[in-house]
Amino acid sequence: MQAFLKTGKISSADKPSSSGVKSVKKKPPAPWVEKYRPKTIDDIVDQTEVVQVLRECLAGGDLPHLLFYGPPGTGKTSAILAAARQLFGDITRDRVLELNASDERGIQVIRDKVKSFSQLTVSSTRPDGRPCPPYKLVILDEADSMTTAAQAALRRTMEKETRTTRFCLICNYVSRIIPPITSRCSKFRFKPLARENVIKRLRDVCEAEGVDVGDGEILHEAVDTCEGDLRRALTALQCCQRLIGKITSDGLIEVTGLVPQKLTDEYLGIKNYSELEIFVENFLMEAYSASQLLEQLSATVVNAGHLTNKQKCVISEKVAVCSYRLLDGGAEVMQLTDLGCTIIMANNDP
Amino acid sequence: MSLWVDKHRPRDLMKLDYHKDQALRLKNLVQQSDFPHLLVYGPSGAGKKTRIMCLLRELYGSGAERLRQETMHFTTPSNKKIEIMTVSSNYHIEVNPTDVGIHDRVVIMDLVKNVAQTHQIDSSGQREFKVVILNEVDDLTKDAQHALRRTMEKYVTTCRLILIANSISRVIPAIRSRCLTIRVPAPTETEIASVLHAVCKKEGLSLPSELAMRIAKCADRNLRRALLMCESCKVQQYPFTPDQKVPEPDWQIYIRDTASLALSEQSPKKLGEVRQKLYELIIHGIPPDIIFAGLLKELVRNCDMAMKCQVANHAAQFEHRMRLGNKPIFHLEAFVAKFMAIYKKFVEESLGDAF
Ligand SMILES: Nc1ncnc2c1ncn2[C@@H]1O[C@H](COP(=O)(O)OP(=O)(O)OP(=O)(O)O)[C@@H](O)[C@H]1O
Ligand SMILES: [Mg+2]
Numbered sequence: 001m002q003a004f005l006k007t008g009k010i011s012s013a014d015k016p017s018s019s020g021v022k023s024v025k026k027k028p029p030a031p032w033v034e035k036y037r038p039k040t041i042d043d044i045v046d047q048t049e050v051v052q053v054l055r056e057c058l059a060g061g062d063l064p065h066l067l068f069y070g071p072p073g074t075g076k077t078s079a080i081l082a083a084a085r086q087l088f089g090d091i092t093r094d095r096v097l098e099l100n101a102s103d104e105r106g107i108q109v110i111r112d113k114v115k116s117f118s119q120l121t122v123s124s125t126r127p128d129g130r131p132c133p134p135y136k137l138v139i140l141d142e143a144d145s146m147t148t149a150a151q152a153a154l155r156r157t158m159e160k161e162t163r164t165t166r167f168c169l170i171c172n173y174v175s176r177i178i179p180p181i182t183s184r185c186s187k188f189r190f191k192p193l194a195r196e197n198v199i200k201r202l203r204d205v206c207e208a209e210g211v212d213v214g215d216g217e218i219l220h221e222a223v224d225t226c227e228g229d230l231r232r233a234l235t236a237l238q239c240c241q242r243l244i245g246k247i248t249s250d251g252l253i254e255v256t257g258l259v260p261q262k263l264t265d266e267y268l269g270i271k272n273y274s275e276l277e278i279f280v281e282n283f284l285m286e287a288y289s290a291s292q293l294l295e296q297l298s299a300t301v302v303n304a305g306h307l308t309n310k311q312k313c314v315i316s317e318k319v320a321v322c323s324y325r326l327l328d329g330g331a332e333v334m335q336l337t338d339l340g341c342t343i344i345m346a347n348n349d350p
Numbered sequence: 351m352s353l354w355v356d357k358h359r360p361r362d363l364m365k366l367d368y369h370k371d372q373a374l375r376l377k378n379l380v381q382q383s384d385f386p387h388l389l390v391y392g393p394s395g396a397g398k399k400t401r402i403m404c405l406l407r408e409l410y411g412s413g414a415e416r417l418r419q420e421t422m423h424f425t426t427p428s429n430k431k432i433e434i435m436t437v438s439s440n441y442h443i444e445v446n447p448t449d450v451g452i453h454d455r456v457v458i459m460d461l462v463k464n465v466a467q468t469h470q471i472d473s474s475g476q477r478e479f480k481v482v483i484l485n486e487v488d489d490l491t492k493d494a495q496h497a498l499r500r501t502m503e504k505y506v507t508t509c510r511l512i513l514i515a516n517s518i519s520r521v522i523p524a525i526r527s528r529c530l531t532i533r534v535p536a537p538t539e540t541e542i543a544s545v546l547h548a549v550c551k552k553e554g555l556s557l558p559s560e561l562a563m564r565i566a567k568c569a570d571r572n573l574r575r576a577l578l579m580c581e582s583c584k585v586q587q588y589p590f591t592p593d594q595k596v597p598e599p600d601w602q603i604y605i606r607d608t609a610s611l612a613l614s615e616q617s618p619k620k621l622g623e624v625r626q627k628l629y630e631l632i633i634h635g636i637p638p639d640i641i642f643a644g645l646l647k648e649l650v651r652n653c654d655m656a657m658k659c660q661v662a663n664h665a666a667q668f669e670h671r672m673r674l675g676n677k678p679i680f681h682l683e684a685f686v687a688k689f690m691a692i693y694k695k696f697v698e699e700s701l702g703d704a705f
Contacts, residue, residue: 028478028507029384072527100500102459145496232527239530243375257531285536285571287392291519329673331639338666341659
């Protein structure tokens with residue numbers, strides 16, 4: 001084995017046994033996102049529908065199969081983990097099976113591991129006699145990355161073992177889940193979080209961390225940069241604080257990887273090819289992201305006062321094509337040049 | 351004897367030659383151990399790796415510089431044995447998961463979990479976590495990127511990832527949302543020139559400013575390339591003269607020749623010759639997307655705007671298809687053929703107009 005991996009393997013054998021006094025284990029420092037991950041479902045910001053349903057389950061109601069979907073950082077994983085902890089408390093380990101994209105989740109695993117886990121029947125009392133829900137929970141996080149074959153294999157198990165097991169699937173894109181599964185679940189869309197709520201949450205965290213945010217105006221900018229993704233907002237704030245020592249709007253743009261508005265406007269105003277070549281080269285050398293540019297460009301184009309509707313149509317359509325190709329792996333320089341040509345043609349033909 | 355690029359690589363964050371503000375900020379960042387995972391991106395030769403090694407030194411002291419190379423073995427779910435080279439110190443490990451192609455997910459899964467489940471023995475209590483450096487994350491398969499998501503959250507207290515990419519366009523949003531993104535722009539020509547001066551001074555050589563500037567211009571804002579060029583200038587001729595020849599990379603000249611071939615005549619016969627040249631470039635390991643970009647740049651030179659637009663459109667389309675397929679030559683050739691057709695039509699039409 002690797003020497004690197006050998007150092008200090010955690011093993012229960014070499015725990016100090018002689019000393020009677022056990023020092024309180026200090027928690028190693030974690031980034032704010034983990035430090036402030038909701039512990040109970042009441043800490044979840046927004047997403048009222050889901051929280052309502054989960055709350056009813058906690059009060060003794062039945063839990064349906066769940067399907068959570070929505071963009072990153074909106075609380076999907078946090079919600080189900082908090083609920084599971086509240087439902088099962090200290091027996092969470094026995095009752096919950098969490099599988100995510102980093103675990104092997106091929107057909108074979110679904111057939112063997114998941115199936116045998118779901119088949120076990122469980123009682124409705126804990127070892128110490130207190131009541132608990134009479135079922136187990138299988139969490140399939142990041143289910144977008146499961147193959148359709150594996151999903152198909154899951155379908156039978158879900159149907160047959162409803163008596164003993166509930167499933168919770170989580171994904172970013174609901175279209176990646178096969179219909180027979182979506183139709184068996186209660187679906188919940190996690191919306192990008194509402195501004196006021198994000199701001200409130202950020203303010204609370206900043207207060208707890210002793211970060212000065214003045215009158216809170218800067219928090220509005222923080223929210224603008226993150227498009228309803230609370231994780232991104234928290235990370236941005238923390239990094240800005242640690243990197244620069246205070247929260248500033250330039251700092252926020254830098255740590256979130258946004259393209260300065262000036263560049264977006266410049267790109268949109270390009271009039272000839274040699275300008276375009278220079279722009280694209282510099283843009284990429286400065287390491288800005290083409291996909292980010294397209295995202296911001298699309299918003300700018302729609303609201304631009306100086307463009308005619310025809311120009312907006314032509315440019316927007318090309319933005320869509322290029323953005324798709326980029327996601328598919330197309331080279332940034334090619335896509336930006338192609339789109340740039342369309343912009344030039346549109347600019348010269350109002 | 352080591353190359354200048356390695357010999358004069360700065361080892362301390364505060365000694366980095368450019369983006370000094372950023373270096374200072376990074377230093378602030380790692381003062382406390384609660385920073386998130388990092389995603390460092392920038393064009394090649396911008397100095398990402400140097401910056402990261404300095405950061406590691408800042409974190410762990412000089413122990414992070416005692417490196418060893420090892421080969422690790424993994425088994426895929428289908429029982430295929432794969433192996434991969436790693437570079438590691440007591441505090442960090444670095445891999446290039448794309449080396450194993452579509453099996454990158456297995457490497458990432460096993461490696462990160464392994465590291466995360468071991469903890470730092472260091473009794474002086476330096477840092478509670480180890481670092482895993484993953485190179486070329488923008489080329490990871492989507493599967494591998496997904497595999498990182500929850501892992502990144504679960505093990506964040508014991509293992510920090512430093513992800514390196516050329517661009518973040520191909521990194522999935524879910525990963526971007528989990529990292530602090532650090533942009534490393536390529537150095538400007540002036541910055542490159544001043545690094546060249548500094549290095550030559552350390553070597554005890556005198557470098558004329560004109561020559562430094564010319565090398566910087568030729569290097570496409572790639573510092574590594576500039577240093578290599580400067581060193582080979584030295585080998586060719588020393589003392590330096592301001593107007594001495596700066597060796598240009600062969601492949602750039604070669605791509606230019608290929609383009610002029612396509613411009614000289616548009617016929618199946620010429621296309622055959624172009625294909626030979628394209629094969630030659632691919633065989634010599636020039637990445638196909640660079641060939642595409644080079645060809646586009648040369649080919650549109652004599653076109654009017656409407657035609658430039660058409661050609662760029664096709665280039666973008668064929669390059670995209672190339673990513674989806676697996677034989678770059680088909681798509682490169684298709685592009686050249688398309689260009690010839692457009693160009694020939696244009697020439698014939700304008701000749702027609704003349705009469
Ligand atoms: N609705 C929310 N309420 C409170 N905190 C939230 C909420 N959404 C996100 N967060 C914060 O963001 C972090 C990440 O959230 P979470 O892991 O639930 O995202 P996710 O929806 O699972 O994203 P992904 O799709 O990327 O897996 C949490 O640790 C928490 O700090
Ligand atoms: Mg999640």
